[in-house]
Amino acid sequence: MSSTTTLDIAPFLSQKSQLWKACGIRGLFPLENIPGMISLLAGRPNPSTFPFESITMKLKPALAGMPTPSRDDDPLNLTLDGDILSEALQYGGTAGLARFIEWLEEFQTHVHKRVRDDTWSVTVGSGSQDLMFKACEALVHEGDSVLVETPVYPGTLGFLAALPCSLIEVHADGQGLNPVNLESILANWETDHPGKRAPKFLYTIPSGSNPTGASIPEHRKVAVLQLARKYNLLVLEDDAYAFLYYGPAGQQARSYFALESEVNAERGRVVRFDSFSKVFSSGMRLGYMTAPPRLAAVVNMITSNTNLQPATLTQVMAYTLLSRWGPAGFLEHCAAVADVYRIRRDAFERVARKHLAGLAEWTTPVAGMFLYIKLLVHADGRAADSHALVTQKAVARGVLAVPGSAFMPGGSATPFVRVSFSLIEEAGAEEACRRLRDVILEARAEAEAEAR
Ligand SMILES: Cc1ncc(COP(=O)(O)O)c(C=O)c1O
CATH class of the missing domain: 3.40.640.10 (Type I PLP-dependent aspartate aminotransferase-like (Major domain))
Structure with missing residues (x-):
């Protein structure tokens, strides 16, 4: 470890960063911690004037049974x-x-x-x-x-x-x-x-x-x-x-x-x-x-x-x-949360595979809440821009998702669409995929007609 170096970040800072100065009041806050200091510094309001007597947070039972022993009598309530x-x-x-x-x-x-x-x-x-x-x-x-x-x-x-x-x-x-x-x-x-x-x-x-x-x-x-x-x-x-x-x-x-x-x-x-x-x-x-x-x-x-x-x-x-x-x-709580998303991912992928096989492809995520779906408008695999498809045809058929172009710094064309599975229930997901299928089939038919 002794040979580990530390990067000097100073050369990376912008010249403009030097224009930011400590606030004339907040910059003095640390001095309040000096023992014996009487502070007349900040314009803090007097908390006795605030209307709140107490705030109780009631935890959901499923997530409340965490390992650390509680000093409260009621482990579900934090006051x-x-x-x-x-x-x-x-x-x-x-x-x-x-x-x-x-x-x-x-x-x-x-x-x-x-x-x-x-x-x-x-x-x-x-x-x-x-x-x-x-x-x-x-x-x-x-x-x-x-x-x-x-x-x-x-x-x-x-x-x-x-x-x-x-x-x-x-x-x-x-x-x-x-x-x-x-x-x-x-x-x-x-x-x-x-x-x-x-x-x-x-x-x-x-x-x-x-x-x-x-x-x-x-x-x-x-x-x-x-x-x-x-x-x-x-x-x-x-x-x-x-x-x-x-x-x-x-x-x-x-x-x-x-x-x-x-x-x-x-x-x-x-x-x-x-x-x-x-x-x-x-x-x-x-x-x-x-x-x-x-x-x-x-x-x-x-x-x-x-x-x-x-x-x-x-x-x-x-x-x-x-x-x-x-x-x-x-971390145990986070694992429980992640599990909720894993179950939703599985449910969404199940209906997506059912309705979009041969019409779309994606990589199965191992984290997060998104599927980034490539729409296969051309049967021969050529890429087609998803923008009009997602913002017009899909909206007209009652399904909303984000066109891939929204994620491109230069706004360039992309055949992708981002769907989120964080909130949608299985029946809604099924209907959304069915509608997306109709959108792709319609676009395919149009592309084939144009090519003829
Ligand atoms: C990749 C990414 N970074 C940052 C954020 C913003 O997070 P926060 O709510 O902590 O500001 C989001 C929100 O969706 C995000 O997707």
């Missing part, structure tokens, strides 16, 4: 009152609630087997997307190029489009990001992009990707990390679906964050984003970033001057439950 409630209803730390951050840092050590050292820290955000945007804001400098796994989550495309960078597509397949494609872009960079600075980072969704459903195997992650080091890129690992892994037990690939020391004898090149949206609640708006502290400091400065902090109430709710469950209990 927030007194000082904890006052804290939950008050302004709080910019990077998140200190003991929630502490819990998450311990959790990251547990899950990713990374020792706690000064090469990384956890920052809580209002969902992981909040942090992804701020991290990109901190990194992207005018004229930069950013490598984007393609197809990709349109939420990321949305904020990257507003930053002064070019998006370079790195094509993924049924096994996720393909390192061969990444290498080809990087090896030919100077020839293909004369005079342009080499890309600064790669954005990738390694587990149960939105939209492809693909999960990249560990050997590909190793190759990606080696390329990241060779070509000096950061890896932004958006692992929003990591906890929804339902593939064969023990076969989930380790994260980029877990692997970087082993593969490159180096730390600090991976910036990881986790989300509570898929396993606790998407409305609580909680996510966390695990990043080199220097980058986290810029993200925190952006937060302190924009939305101030992630919501304290939902952090206290999450922390109260997590500290009762412990890391093992939380």
Whole structure:
């Protein structure tokens, strides 16, 4: 371990990142922790004026029987009152609630087997997307190029489009990001992009990707990390679906964050984003970033001057439950959640196979909530753009899904459509696939008539 180096992230930060300064009030908050200090600092409202006496969270029985013994009499109820409630209803730390951050840092050590050292820290955000945007804001400098796994989550495309960078597509397949494609872009960079600075980072969704459903195997992650080091890129690992892994037990690939020391004898090149949206609640708006502290400091400065902090109430709710469950209990909960999606995947695939055989194909996902379906409009296998088909013909027949073009940074044509099986019941799924079948058959008939 002694030969492990730490990447200096400073050269990756944009010039603009230096314009963010600590907020004149929030920057002084740490001084309040000095023993004996009397604080007249913040314009915090007096919590005695808040109308809430207590908040009780009643857990669902099926998910409540977690292993950690409870100090409450009633294991199904978690009540927030007194000082904890006052804290939950008050302004709080910019990077998140200190003991929630502490819990998450311990959790990251547990899950990713990374020792706690000064090469990384956890920052809580209002969902992981909040942090992804701020991290990109901190990194992207005018004229930069950013490598984007393609197809990709349109939420990321949305904020990257507003930053002064070019998006370079790195094509993924049924096994996720393909390192061969990444290498080809990087090896030919100077020839293909004369005079342009080499890309600064790669954005990738390694587990149960939105939209492809693909999960990249560990050997590909190793190759990606080696390329990241060779070509000096950061890896932004958006692992929003990591906890929804339902593939064969023990076969989930380790994260980029877990692997970087082993593969490159180096730390600090991976910036990881986790989300509570898929396993606790998407409305609580909680996510966390695990990043080199220097980058986290810029993200925190952006937060302190924009939305101030992630919501304290939902952090206290999450922390109260997590500290009762412990890391093992939380992971057990995640496994139970993932199982729900596995059952739904199986049910959806059953009806999809029944109605779409020969008309569509897809790779079975092992995580997440999406099937990325290739529509076989031409019987001879030629690709046809799905856009009009999905946005017009399918809508007319009463089935809604997302056309593949929505996931292409350049909006290019694609024969794919993303369907989500997270909510649909089997009868609805069956009818949706039947309608999709009619749409494809109609398009096939039209294509054949045109060819005649
Ligand atoms: C790949 C991906 N990343 C990030 C997000 C946003 O997550 P959060 O709710 O934590 O902001 C989503 C939401 O669907 C997503 O699909």
